[in-house]
Amino acid sequence: MALKVERRAAPLWLQPLLPLLAVVITFVLTSALVLLAGANPLRAYYHFLIEPLSSRVSALEVLVKATPLLLTGIAVTFAFYGGFWNIGAEGQFLVGAAAATAVGLNAHAIPPWVALPLMALSGFAAGMAWALIPALMKTRLHTDEVVTTLLLNTVALLLVSALLNGPWRDPISQWPQSPEIASTAILPKLAPRTRLHLGFLIALATALVVSVLLRRTVFGLRMRAVGLQPKAARFAGIPVERMLLISALASGGIAGLAGMVEVAGIHYRLIEAISGGHGYTGILVAMLGNLSALGVVLAALFIGLIDTGSQTVSRALGVPVYLGEIIQATLLLVTLAVLLLQNYRLRWERRG
Amino acid sequence: MRSPRCAYSAQFPTPQVPIPLSMTQQTPIVSMRGIHKRFGSVLANQGVDFDLQAGEIHALLGENGAGKSTLMRVLYGLYRPDAGSIAVDGRPVLIRSPRDAIALGIGMVTQHFALAAPLSVTENVILGQEGRLWLDRKSAEAQVAAAAQRFGLTVNPRAQVRALSIGQRQRVEILKALYRQARVLILDEPTAVLIPQEVEQLFETLMRLKAEGVSVVFISHKLSEVTRIADRVTVMRSGCVVGSVSAAQASPAELARMIVGQTIMSVSKPRQLSAGRPMLILDDVWADDDKGAPMLRGVSLQVNAGEIVGLAGVAGNGQTELAELIEGTRTCRRGRIMVDGTDVTRASPARMMQAGVGRIPEDRHASVVGDLTVAENMALEHLDEFGRCGLLDRARLRRHAEQLIAEYQIKARPDDRIRTLSGGNMQKVILARVLERQPRVIVISQPTRGLDIRATEYIHGKLLDQRQRGAAILLISEDLDELLKLADRIAVIYGGRIVGVMPAESATPERLGLLMAGMQHEHEAGGPDHGAQG
Ligand SMILES: Nc1ncnc2c1ncn2[C@@H]1O[C@H](COP(=O)(O)OP(=O)(O)OP(=O)(O)O)[C@@H](O)[C@H]1O
Ligand SMILES: [Mg+2]
Numbered sequence: 001m002a003l004k005v006e007r008r009a010a011p012l013w014l015q016p017l018l019p020l021l022a023v024v025i026t027f028v029l030t031s032a033l034v035l036l037a038g039a040n041p042l043r044a045y046y047h048f049l050i051e052p053l054s055s056r057v058s059a060l061e062v063l064v065k066a067t068p069l070l071l072t073g074i075a076v077t078f079a080f081y082g083g084f085w086n087i088g089a090e091g092q093f094l095v096g097a098a099a100a101t102a103v104g105l106n107a108h109a110i111p112p113w114v115a116l117p118l119m120a121l122s123g124f125a126a127g128m129a130w131a132l133i134p135a136l137m138k139t140r141l142h143t144d145e146v147v148t149t150l151l152l153n154t155v156a157l158l159l160v161s162a163l164l165n166g167p168w169r170d171p172i173s174q175w176p177q178s179p180e181i182a183s184t185a186i187l188p189k190l191a192p193r194t195r196l197h198l199g200f201l202i203a204l205a206t207a208l209v210v211s212v213l214l215r216r217t218v219f220g221l222r223m224r225a226v227g228l229q230p231k232a233a234r235f236a237g238i239p240v241e242r243m244l245l246i247s248a249l250a251s252g253g254i255a256g257l258a259g260m261v262e263v264a265g266i267h268y269r270l271i272e273a274i275s276g277g278h279g280y281t282g283i284l285v286a287m288l289g290n291l292s293a294l295g296v297v298l299a300a301l302f303i304g305l306i307d308t309g310s311q312t313v314s315r316a317l318g319v320p321v322y323l324g325e326i327i328q329a330t331l332l333l334v335t336l337a338v339l340l341l342q343n344y345r346l347r348w349e350r351r352g
Numbered sequence: 353m354r355s356p357r358c359a360y361s362a363q364f365p366t367p368q369v370p371i372p373l374s375m376t377q378q379t380p381i382v383s384m385r386g387i388h389k390r391f392g393s394v395l396a397n398q399g400v401d402f403d404l405q406a407g408e409i410h411a412l413l414g415e416n417g418a419g420k421s422t423l424m425r426v427l428y429g430l431y432r433p434d435a436g437s438i439a440v441d442g443r444p445v446l447i448r449s450p451r452d453a454i455a456l457g458i459g460m461v462t463q464h465f466a467l468a469a470p471l472s473v474t475e476n477v478i479l480g481q482e483g484r485l486w487l488d489r490k491s492a493e494a495q496v497a498a499a500a501q502r503f504g505l506t507v508n509p510r511a512q513v514r515a516l517s518i519g520q521r522q523r524v525e526i527l528k529a530l531y532r533q534a535r536v537l538i539l540d541e542p543t544a545v546l547i548p549q550e551v552e553q554l555f556e557t558l559m560r561l562k563a564e565g566v567s568v569v570f571i572s573h574k575l576s577e578v579t580r581i582a583d584r585v586t587v588m589r590s591g592c593v594v595g596s597v598s599a600a601q602a603s604p605a606e607l608a609r610m611i612v613g614q615t616i617m618s619v620s621k622p623r624q625l626s627a628g629r630p631m632l633i634l635d636d637v638w639a640d641d642d643k644g645a646p647m648l649r650g651v652s653l654q655v656n657a658g659e660i661v662g663l664a665g666v667a668g669n670g671q672t673e674l675a676e677l678i679e680g681t682r683t684c685r686r687g688r689i690m691v692d693g694t695d696v697t698r699a700s701p702a703r704m705m706q707a708g709v710g711r712i713p714e715d716r717h718a719s720v721v722g723d724l725t726v727a728e729n730m731a732l733e734h735l736d737e738f739g740r741c742g743l744l745d746r747a748r749l750r751r752h753a754e755q756l757i758a759e760y761q762i763k764a765r766p767d768d769r770i771r772t773l774s775g776g777n778m779q780k781v782i783l784a785r786v787l788e789r790q791p792r793v794i795v796i797s798q799p800t801r802g803l804d805i806r807a808t809e810y811i812h813g814k815l816l817d818q819r820q821r822g823a824a825i826l827l828i829s830e831d832l833d834e835l836l837k838l839a840d841r842i843a844v845i846y847g848g849r850i851v852g853v854m855p856a857e858s859a860t861p862e863r864l865g866l867l868m869a870g871m872q873h874e875h876e877a878g879g880p881d882h883g884a885q886g
Contacts, residue, residue: 218739221724225732229721235681235713236721236732237702 019288019295022338023302026331033326037319047316048309048327058308060194066304067265068093068275070203071258072282073289073296074210075127075251081214081291082247083227088134088149089255090279091156092127096256098160099126100263101168101270104181112184119185119260120202127256128249130156135248139241145248153279161272168270178270187265199261204297206254211293223247255279284332287339303328379442381406381567382427382458382536387436389422396422397433398591404536409558409568411578411599413611414588415804416774420571421463423588424538428460429453459529460538465521469514476513477528499530504557517668519550526557530566537561538569543577544802547667547830548865555581573804575604576833587611612806619813622820624840628657631824632678632793637687639673647673649848650687655793655824660815662839662856663828666868670848671797671828672714678795678826679711680704692792705733710791714798714828716778722771726762727753729770730785756784761810776807783814794818797828812838832861846870 031041052058072089079086100123107115134148161176168178187198214220225233226243234240262274285303289295310324382404389397396419404410412420425431427438429447438445440456447453453460467476474493496509505523507516513524522542529537543551558568558581572578578585582599587610594610609615632655641647648670655661665671676682677689680701689697691707699707713719720729727749731738738745738752753766762780764773770781779799786794796815800808815838819825829835835842836856843853844867852867 216744217742218735218744219742221728221732221735221744225721225724225728228723229718231718232721233732235679235701235711235719237680237700237705238732239700239702 016290018338018341019290019299019335022288022331022335025338026327026334029334030323030327030330033323034319037317037323039313039317039319044313044317044319044323047313048306048324051312051316052305052308057194058312060191060196062301062304062308063200064195064197064266064304065307066300067197067200067203068258068262068278069281069285069303070200070207070297070300071261072255072278073285073300074203074207074293075254075258076282076286077289077291077293077296078210078214078254079247079251080286081227082223082243083230084135084138084244084248084251085146086131086134086149086248086251087146087283088131088152088279089251089258089282090275090277091149091153092130092252092255093259093262093275093279094153094156094160095130095259096123096127097259097263097270097274098163099123099256100260101178101181104185104264104268105168105179107182107185110182110184112186112188115182115185116187116264119264120257123256123260123263124253125256127252127254127259129252130256131248131252135245135252138248139244157272160270160274164270164272170269176272180268181263185264186268187261195266197265199265202257202261203300206257207293207297210250210254215293255282258282281328284328284335288331288335290339378406380404380439381441383439383442384423384427385437385439387423387426387438388434389419389426389431390434395591397426397436400436400588400591400593402586402593403596404567404569405584406535406567407562407565408583409562409570409581411582411585412569412571412588413573413575413578413585413607414594415611415806416776416802418588418611418804419591420588421540422591424460424540424569424571425462427453428458428538430460430462454532454534457533457535458538459532459534459536461522461525461529461540461542463540463544465525467513467521467524469512471513472509473507473511473513473516473524473527474509476524477509477531479528496527496531499527503527503530503560504553506553518545519547519553522546522550522554523557530561534566536567536569538571540571541573541802542570543572543574548832549666551577573802573808575607575805578607579604589613608805611804617809619809619816621816621838621840624658624819626658628659628822628824630654631657631692632795632826633688633690634674634677635688635690637674637677637689638685639677639682640685641673646685647848648677651845651848651850653826653843653850653853655826657792657824658819658822659841660819660825660827660839662835662842663826663845664832664835664842664864664868665830665845667830669845669868671845673848674845675711675713675795675797675826675828678704678709678793679713680709705789708792710786710789710794710823712779712782712786712794712796712799714801716775716782719782720770720778723769725753725767726757726764726770726773726781727766730756730781733785734789756781756788760784776803779803779807779811783811787814787818790821790823792823794823794825795828796825798830799827800831800834832864835859835864836861844868 027045034041034044052062072093075089076086100119103119103122130152134145134152137143137148138145164176164178170177170179190196190198190200214223222238223243225236225238226240230240258278259274263270267274281303285296285299289299306324306327310321313319313323314321380403384400384402387397387400400423402423414420422431426433429449429452432448438447445456468479474489474496477496478492493509500507505527507520507523513521526537542554546554561568570582579599579602584596585599585602585607586596587594587607589611634651634653637648637651638646639648651674663671673682677684680699680703684697688695691709694707696704696707721732730753731749738749750766757764757766760780760783762784763777770778773781799811815825827835827839836859839856841853841855842859842864843850844864846868847870
C-alpha cells in the first residue's frame with residue numbers, strides 16, 4: 001500500500017465539517033498528554049467542554065474570554081481575505097490598548113458617552129498606524145509583510161513596557177502597570193456579578209459589519225479578487241495597492257479596538273500582559289473559522305471555552321493549566337493540516 | 353472489444369482505413385485495449401483501443417476534452433485506468449506509476465513541464481537515474497551533450513533550467529526521456545508553446561528519433577502540422593476513438609470532419625467595408641521589459657476602425673510588452689498612445705477600459721481570478737454596475753452571466769469556479785466579458801492558443817464580427833495562418849521595433865518570416881492609411 005496525494009477539492013458537504021474534524025483529531029492526539037498528567041482524558045474533556053457551560057457565571061466567562069479573540073480573529077480575517085498576511089495583530093492590539101489607556105487616564109472630566117467612543121477611536125487609530133508601516137512597505141517596497149508585521153510585535157511590546165516602567169508606572173504600588181483609568185472610561189457590565197461587558201456586543205457588531213462588508217458588497221468582491229489573485233485583479237482595473245492598504249489598516253484598527261476593549265472592559269489599566277497572545281490566537285481563530293464571520297464567532301467561542309475549561313480542569317483534576325495551551329497549539333497545527341484537505345485528497349493505493 | 357458506447361466508426365465511415373490486428377505486419381510496440389477512465393461524472397476515456405507501431409510518429413487528435421491527455425497519462429502511469437489492458441511488445445503489462453512506464457521504455461513530456469528550475473540541464477536529465485552514490489558530473493555532461501547533438505536538441509548542458517526559454521525546457525524534457533532509454537516518446541501538445549522556428553527544430557528532432565526507431569505519440573490541434581509530420585493519425589471524440597487513418601491519405605479538411613463529427617465551415621474574411629478613422633495610435637512608444645531593460649524602442653502603429661491589424665513576430669521581440677501597454681499594465685517610458693482621440697499614455701487598466709479598449713491577454717489565467725465564479729469573473733471589470741448602494745446584486749450578476757453563457761455558447765454554469773473550465777470555455781468567458789462592452793479598440797493576444805478547431809473557428813468568427821461592427825482590432829499572434837486569415841494589414845515586430853507593415857494580400861509566410869528573423873526592413877508601400885512611420 002502506498003499513500004498518494006492528489007490535488008482534488010473536498011466535496012462541498014465535507015468543508016464545514018473539516019474544523020470539527022480538526023477538533024476531534026486534536027483531542028485524540030492530546031489524550032496521551034492528559035494521561036501522562038494523571039487524568040482520565042474523557043473526564044478532562046468533559047471539564048474542558050461541558051463543565052464550563054453548566055453554571056451561569058462560568059458560561060458568561062466563556063463569552064468574556066471570547067471577546068478579544070473574536071475581535072483579533074475578525075482583524076486577521078479582514079487582512080487574510082485581502083491577501084495581506086498580517087501576523088501583527090498582537091502588536092496592533094498592544095498599541096491600541098496603550099492609546100486607549102492614554103485617553104482613559106485623562107477622561108475624569110468627560111462623560112462616558114464621549115470618553116468611550118474617544119477611547120475606541122484612539123485604539124482603532126493606533127492599531128491602524130501600527131499596520132500602516134508594514135502596509136506601506138509592502139505596497140511601495142514589496143517587503144514581505146509576514147516578517148515586518150511579526151517584528152513590529154516585539155517593538156510594540158517594548159513600547160508598552162517602556163511606558164509602564166517610565167511615565168505611566170503606578171505611583172501607588174510602584175508596579176510596572178498604569179494607574180487605573182477614569183471611571184467614566186469603563187465599559188458597562190452586561191450582567192451583574194460577572195465580568196461580561198459591553199465589549200462582547202461591540203465584538204459581535206464588528207463581526208457582523210465586517211461579514212456584510214466582505215461577503216455582500218462590491219467592495220468585498222474586489223477585496224476577494226485582490227486576495228486571491230492580485231495580478232488578475234489589477235488587470236481587471238481594481239486598484240490593488242489601495243485595496244491592500246485598506247485591508248491592512250482595517251485589520252490593524254480592529255486589532256487595536258480589541259486592545260481598547262480589554263483595557264476598558266477587563267483590566268481598567270494597562271499592564272504588560274494585557275494581550276498575552278490574543279493577537280496570535282486571532283490567527284488561529286481566523287483559520288479555524290475558515291475566514292468567515294460566523295466561523296470566527298464560533299471559533300472564538302470555542303477557544304474561549306477551552307480557556308475557561310483549562311482552569312476548571314486544573315482545579316478539578318489537578319492537571320497543569322498549560323494543558324489548555326498545549327491543546328490550543330495542537331489545534332492550530334491540526335487545523336492547518338486539515339485545511340490542506342480542502343484542496344488535496346489522500347488516497348491509499350494498493351501495490352501489486 | 354470496443355465498448356458499445358463508442359460506435360463512431362460505424363456512423364462515420366470516413367476515409368479511415370481500419371487496420372485489424374491480423375493485418376499489421378509486426379506486433380505494435382504499445383497496444384491499449386478497452387481503456388476506461390472516469391473523473392467523477394466525466395467519462396474521459398470510454399473503452400479506448402490504441403496501437404502504436406515501432407518507429408512511427410502517431411498523431412492523436414481530438415477536441416478539447418476528448419480524452420487525449422487522459423489516455424496518454426494512463427499509458428505513462430500517471431492515471432490508473434478503471435478498466436482495460438495495456439501490452440508492450442505484445443506482452444501484457446501493468447503500469448502503476450511513471451517509474452513502471454520508464455522501465456518499459458515509455459517517456460512523456462506533459463503539457464506542464466516537470467523540471468527543477470534551480471538545477472542545471474544535466475542535473476535535471478539525470479535526476480533519479482544517478483545510479484551510483486557519486487555523481488560523475490563530467491561524464492554525465494558529456495553524455496547529455498552527445499545525446500543533444502545526435503538528436504538536434506541544442507541546449508547547453510550546464511545552463512540553469514531557470515534561465516531557459518520554454519522551447520529549450522521542452523528539449524530538456526525530451527532529453528530526459530531519451531536518457532532513460534525511451535523507445536516510446538509521448539508529447540502532449542508540444543507545439544502549443546513553441547514559436548514557428550522551434551516547431552521546425554522539434555520536427556527535425558522527431559524525424560531523427562524516428563530514424564533511430566523511436567515511436568512518437570504527438571498530440572496537437574494544428575492539422576497542418578499533423579499531416580506534415582505524422583505517419584498515422586488517431587482521432588478521439590468524447591472519450592472514444594473515432595478512427596485511425598494513415599496520415600498520407602488524410603487531408604486537413606477530412607481530419608477536421610472526423611474530429612468534430614460534422615463538416616465545420618471555416619470562417620472567411622468578408623470584404624472590408626471602408627477604411628475607418630484611426631482608433632488606436634501608437635506614436636514612437638518606448639517601454640521596458642520586466643527586468644527594466646529597454647524592450648520597445650520607438651514603436652509606431654495605427655489601427656483604424658473596422659480593421660484588423662495583425663502583429664507578427666518571434667516571441668520575445670516586444671509583442672507582450674506592447675499588448676501590456678495597451679492593456680494598462682505596463683508603463684510607457686516615452687511616446688504617446690491615443691485611443692479614439694483620447695490620450696491614454698500611462699493610463700491604468702480602469703482608464704483604458706473607460707476609453708473603450710477591450711483587452712484579451714496572452715495569459716488567460718492572469719486575466720481571470722481562478723477561484724472566483726464564472727459570473728463574478730464576467731462582471732469583474734465593471735463591478736460598480738452590479739452594486740446597489742454598495743451592496744452586491746447577486747441576482748443581477750447571475751442573470752448577466754446566464755445571458756452571456758447562452759449568447760456565447762459557453763459550457764459552464766454561472767457558479768462554477770472559472771479555474772475548472774477548459775481552455776476554450778475560459779477564453780469564451782473572457783471574450784464575452786470584453787465584447788459585451790462593444791469596445792472601440794480590441795487588443796487580443798494569442799487568441800486560440802491550445803484551442804481546438806471548433807473553438808478556434810468560433811473565436812475567429814467573433815473577431816470578424818467585431819471588425820464588421822467597426823472595432824479596431826490589434827491581433828497579436830505567433831500563428832501566421834491565423835494572421836493571414838484574419839488580418840487586413842500585418843505588421844512585423846523585431847527587436848522592439850516595427851520592421852514592416854503590409855496589406856495581408858501581399859503578405860506571404862516567406863516574406864513575413866524574413867522580417868520576423870530581422871533580415872529585412874520594409875516600409876509600407878502607399879495606401880490611404882500609413883500604419884507605421886518607422
Ligand atoms: N484530473 C482530472 N480530474 C477531473 N477531470 C478531469 C481530469 N483530467 C481530465 N478530466 C476531464 O476529462 C475529460 C478529458 O480530458 P483530457 O485532458 O484528457 O482532454 P484532452 O483531449 O487532452 O483536451 P485538451 O485538448 O484540452 O488538452 C475532460 O472533460 C476533463 O475535464
Ligand atoms: Mg490535453
